[in-house]
Amino acid sequence: MNTLISFIVVFGLLVFIHEWGHLYFAKRAGILCREFAIGFGPKLFSFKRNETVYTIRMLPLGGFVRMAGEDPEMIDIKPGYEIGLVFNGRHEVSQIIINNKSKHPEAKVVQVEKVDLEHELFVQAYDDDELVRYKVNEKAVLVQDEQPTQIAPWNRQFGSKSVGQRALAIFAGPMMNFVLAFVLLAALALMQGIPVDRAEVGEIMEGGAAEEAGLVEGDQVTSIENTPVDTWEEMTTIIQQNPNESITFTVVRNGQTESIAVTPNERVGQMGDAEGFIGVTQPREFSVIGSLTFGVTQTYLFMTMIFEVLGLLVTGQFSLDYVAGPVGIYNYTGEAAALGIFVLMQWAAALSVNLGIINLLPIPAMDGGRLVFIGLEGLRGKPIDPQKEGMVHLVGFALLFLLVIFVTWNDINRLFM
Known part of the structure; x- marks a missing residue:
């Protein structure tokens, strides 16, 4: 259960921040973003805020932001169609009812002669044999099978934006993943401290060779087996070379120099060979x-x-x-x-x-x-x-x-x- 929760949290965070990058910069460019989705396949949960539907889908294999203009736009309204028009207070078309017009008694039913929902935004139709041109609001919706879909004028579509704006909207997803990694690692360093390359004993692991020998956190190691050491790497290299062999540490503790014999335990190294370890962590600083x-x-x-x-x-x-x-x-x-x-x-x-x-x-x-x-x-x-x-x-x-x-x-x- 812990694995499942951890996976959902980690994977969900990575996908969310990636898609949020796309969404934020697309909206900054004025692109209509129809859907922000985590996952693929059937919808499990959705809600709409402003112009965008936010969804969680069944298959946790990624996510997407559906921008206007990336897919074929809207429903094709051909001359001769009968549609219903609902108007706002400025007598602009706010809804275009494609079917089920009987469910919208407030709609004016007209026969289409010409429609432009991308550039000039109008519906030209016959009303009682009179040809009338109706202005369409730029945020009008098409209603088909009782499902509303906001129209996308050309200036709200992905393809209308400059090369730079479109490139930034696409690049922003991966960019936000790098930003997230930086934030997580910086937060980790703030909470856990920053590893420093000093020959010094950090946190002592319980039951390890260092604890048994009497080393304590903060001991400054000046030499091992009379070989001077200044860095963490120099210190650990000598330890790794001497599994199950007693070696003498010369340390400075509270201003006093002491010699302590330590016998590193043995484990399998990255190359598959035996190496020594004494059970201490690298020293850390908080900054x-x-x-x-x-x-x-x-x-x-x-x-x-x-x-x-x-x-x-x-x-x-x-x-x-x-x-x-x-x-x-x-x-x-x-x-x-x-x-x-x-x-x-x-x-x-x-x-x-x-x-x-x-x-x-x-x-x-x-x-x-x-x-x-x-x-x-x-x-x-x-x-x-x-x-x-x-x-x-x-x-x-x-x-x-x-x-x-x-x-x-x-x-x-x-x-x-």
Whole structure:
């Protein structure tokens, strides 16, 4: 249960902040955002605020912001149709009733001759054989099957905005993932302290070799086995090289120099060989400026690590078999949660950076793929054919879906290995 709750909180936060970035900058550009969704598939919950419907959907595989103009706009009202018109106080059309007109006795029923709901905003129709031109309010709604849909004049559509505005609205999603990672890591440093590279004993782990030998937090290690040490890395390197062997620490405690014999315990190192450890954490300091710096440097470190793995994937030195999908991320999130809130925060930050980078890759259907098309439009001076671009993104989405199925299958297989 803890794993499920942790996964929902972490994944929901990452997707929410990503899609919120798209939503905020799209609205800043004046784009009508029809829906802000977390997840895909059938709606589980929804509410409307201002012009946007906020929804939570069944499949927790991402989210989206549906901007006006990205999909075919509105219902096609052809000449000869009978529609109902509802007017506001300024005698502008505020509702266009497509069907079920009997349920709207307040509507004036007219026969359409011409409609423009994008540029000039009017309905030209016959009323008692007289051709009348009605002005349409820019926030009017079309009502079909009792479902209202706000019209999107051209100046409210995604395609009407400048290349820069559209690029920012798309880039903002991954950008907010990097911002989230920075905030989580800076908050972590404020709460937990910032690791400092000093040869000093940090927090003592209960039952470890350091506790048994009598080391205490704050001891400054000047040498080990008469080898001078100044940094945490120098100190831990000597410890790792001497599993199950007694080594003498020279420490300064309360201004006094003491010699303490410590026998490091043994564990399996990252390379699979035996290494020593004594059960102490790296010393930490508490600083606001230092915490902000830590947030930046750690976010950058996560980015470089992810790019290194991507490079290994491209060169074939790293197999897709080891890439985690939704099931793998679910399990790793549970493991991180079991180790405490600080580890979970660090894991969430790493996932957020990963989400931001993956979305910026020039892959069709991803934010990076859409930015490529916007960039090409900027270079060419005219947009790519929307149908061709849509087909590329459709194929890309299908391939991504197949990739998700593949890595999920690998995740499930690893559970039973």
